[in-house]
Amino acid sequence: MVKKEKAIAIVLGGGKGTRLYPLTMDRSKPAVPFAGKYRLVDIPISNCINSGIRQIYILTQFNSASLHNHISNTYIFDTFSNGFVEILAAEQTYHSESWYQGTADAVRKNLKHFHDQNADYYIILSGDQLYRMDIQEMLDRHIASGAELTIAAKPISRKEATGLGIIGADEKGYIQKFYEKPANDLDISDYKIPETYMKEALNLKVGSSNEYLASMGIYIFNAKTLEEVLNNDKTDFGKEIIPDVIKTRKVATFLFNGFWEDIGTIKAFYETNLDLASINPQFNFYDETMPIYTHRRHLPATKVNFCNISCSLASEGSIITNAYIVNSIIGVRTLIESGASLDGVYCMGASFYETDEQKLENTKKGIPNIGIGKGTIIRKAIIDQNARIGDGCRIGIDDIPRQEGDFAMYSIHDGIIVINKNAVIKNGTVM
Template sequence: MRLKERTIAIVLGGGKGTRLYPLTMDRAKPAVPFAGKYRLVDIPISNCINSGIRQIYILTQFNSASLHNHISNTYIFDTFSNGFVEILAAEQTNQTDTWYQGTADAVRKNLKHFHDQNADYYIILSGDQLYRMDLKDMLDRHIACGAELTIATKPISREQATGLGIIGCDSEGIITKFYEKPANDLDISEYKVADSLLHASLGKHVDASNEYLASMGIYIFNAKTMEEVLNNDKTDFGKEIIPDVIKQRKVATYLFDGFWEDIGTIKAFYETNLDLASINPQFNFYNEMMPIYTHRRHLPATKVNFCNISSSLTSEGSIITNAYIVNSIIGVRTIIESGASLDGVYCMGASFYETEVEKTANAKKGIPNIGIGRGTIIRKAIIDQNARIGDGCRIGIDDIPRQEGDFAMYSIHDGIIVINKNAVIKNGTVM
């Protein structure tokens, strides 16, 4: 059997996604819309498909309906490939009636499902990261060095190390120690990576300030090893399982020097999305050799009428009239009316088009149409799906005190205004 057919991928969908609230109010974190037309879960799934790994499980437990809908309508493999993308939500059984208690616990509770594939290797991936990686290359490295566990790592500076798990390894890339999120004032110089390893692994110039290796939360286990190290009640890979395995077994590092970003917070989500619309984005979606896949909607091309649009992305099916748009992302089926102005806005768009009958009925009730109304000005905001923003609104414009927190139709986190999914913002609202 070919190597890729002996490997299954497990994508960790995360918990409640509180750091991405309110985007996770009604959906699982992997189902959050991303880059105008994708979902977060499309990133790890696409990396798997591009690497020839087509047996993929998604583990989740909160608000999984939209995730189920996206997966079932998108990833359909033919009967000859033996490929699948399957969601495993937390379930009650005769052995347990609890939800997933952590990343390791989620995998442990689904081992019985994984056994059906008789795999030799398990690849553990995160559902909220943006990167493009050849997982087959990482698997080759895992097998060649005879490791029981291989951890993907990225060279970083000392300043970046505070919020990440730091790996210590020898000159051959065999991991000897691990430190979780070292404080700024802690001396971790013993964790510095050898220049010879960096140059041998990456084969190109490496930034001299990137002297440490951070765990990317991407793991390859031998199947037998993973089942043995999960034969306990420990709940988390990063905090409990991985440090113990490093002490007892052969663990290798796989160095990765491409773009990688954890997008688990509103600030990171907002900044990562808007960077995609810049002239030279850090992550390149325009890669035909390793595309990012998503659901085919069969929508018409976006219609642009008398607009000024720069450093922005516009997804299919939108209609934009006489608008000024800069540093923004416009999602699918977005309707933007005359005179609107958007600067630094991620508008997720809509999941359907309104009919004229529906628009007339809503107008009689004082309810705006889905989309952005006439003359509305928006700065530094995320507009979730199917939001209705009326005419003449001013969102994020006026210099007024803004209280951070979650409110009826919107939230404010890190100074970023988030308009909730299905929110109704009436004409003339100032926010």
């Protein structure tokens, strides 16, 4: 019997997630709620499952409890598929007492666990990107190319190149050089995509909007190659490992021209979420052939009473009464009371319903119920899970100076107000 080549996926969960703080205050970055009902980690896992890759490791080390809970309740494979999604958190051993020092170090410290699968290829994915890709197609390209490493690459403009790693490829798509985040005034014209390669790979012409190739941080290594290039103390793939591999080994590109967004900052997270509620979103969640999977909650349909709602998404289990909602996303179990107004708001919802007894007790103590109170007006904000926003609050409305930073119950980053998880915002608060 001929052995079928085997690949496993490794999703890099990231470090402390400081750029997404305070959303990462009590959870790891892959566990941050996304698009009303999902978690960020659902994106790479769904791409793997849809591509027939069903042996998936998640590497993380910070605030792992929420992620463990989500994974264990969501990705349950039958005994005949040999599939699994397993979290590998940083651990102390007789050989190492340190935490993950970077992306490459995280993979290095878990090679002993990957050996159990006897894989031929390792697929390295990021836990904070939004895209839909057939990873099997990329794997086929990697095998056919004879390369030891294949890097997914997206055609971009010169303006976009400043914040990304830029690949210089030849006419066959093999990488000859790499430049990390070139400055605006730097001449990188010798990194432009060869016309013949663009035509062959994507059937597109090279123009000002797509003349350079950016690394997407998605890699496929031959198993032996990965172990060899990690036989050192280098800690990061993008800054150290990849540039060195390009100099000494055969490295290919896999061109991807679909939607792809790194959502590692509060601004990117906010804008990417709200775009999903637009009339023609850049990313399509309504693709039945390659769905995005998440936890089944068995919640009732959202109830809408006398509301004006436009360009918005409302997740299951919510109750919205006499509210005005535009350009917003309403997460699961969100309760919005009469007279509330939301414009440009991502409300993550709640992880449970309060009972009538709990609500009565809250009232006696002067504590708002979970959700958004009567007559409250909110603009340009992210409201984390289980937040309690009282009646008559004005958040992001008034033209008042707002100091950027992190405060007791909220943060302000890039002009976006973020209400913390479990925050209590009392009646009449102006923010």
